[in-house]
Amino acid sequence: MNAVLRELVERGGGLVTRTAVEQVVPEWILQGACGSGALVRVLPEVFVAAHMLNGGRPDTPALSRLDPAVGRRAACAWARGRGALSHLTALDVWGLRRQAAGDVLHLSAPVAGGLRSRPGVRVHRRRDFTLEPPQGLVRQGLAVTRLEQTLVDSWPVLPPAERRAPVIRAVNDRLTTPERLEVTLGSVPKLTDAAALRTLLTRLAEGCRSPLEIWGHEHVFAGPGMPVFQRQVPIRLGLRNVYLDLYAELERVNIELDGATTHGDTRQREVDLRRDAQLAAIGILVVRFAHRRLVHEVDQVRRETLAILASRRTTTTADHR
Known part of the structure; x- marks a missing residue:
């Protein structure tokens, strides 16, 4: 490969566009590099080393044979500001x-943008889509759809x-809120399985x-006899806040739901025991249910929960006499 072209490709992280090439070397040098197999066209006007x-199979699109990170750069280079990465990408x-x-x-691209789907890349053409904020953003140097739109768009594709x-x-990491997602969902008519997302x-x-x-x-801690539990209630323990999964304030009972990965984790178990002891010292009883029991022993867990709550109410009433 021509030395100038090779340097250009290396500076582009293995990727180069025809426009960039033609600014430094003649067209025939690019054609020669493609003819020799040193460069491969993955999209119109976009080439990679x-x-x-x-x-991959010979019939696999060249774009699909790239590492996803390189493929995303290639797609954006091809779009030339006329589209933004969206959906699962x-x-x-x-x-x-x-x-x-x-x-x-x-x-995703405006209808008038001129982009059409190609092997390895699907273009979603939208009438009211614009590439400027808030619909289009730049993240990691790439044009992408805003987070809420991305999550809603991805829902039926996954x-x-x-x-x-x-x-x-996304909600747990505080990247967005259920309220913002609800607004976006309301703007997307006929979304597949929208009721489940809502x-x-x-x-x-x-x-x-x-x-x-x-x-x-939905299946255990609701229904007759169950209080309206507060969720993720912050409680100050020393210099830090801890958050209670399900808290019955009147009975001062905190129900913790241990996930399937918690069982057998000795270090996590020790952390949980210290936390439970600290909560007990301020009068909060911690009750833990394992994933297996919550899923397979629903009725028994409900009965145990109701019995514990009733006992705590009795104790609280007796204490106030």
């Missing part, structure tokens, strides 16, 4: 779900079992912060 391509840029090598890249995790993580946002707004807490809310 051949060594950047992973293995933007979800990866936002750090909420990794795209695997070979997955189709997603771009397998049903994987839909909730990015939304829950229910999830309601649970998150109520304070649920994990799939297990949502399960407990």
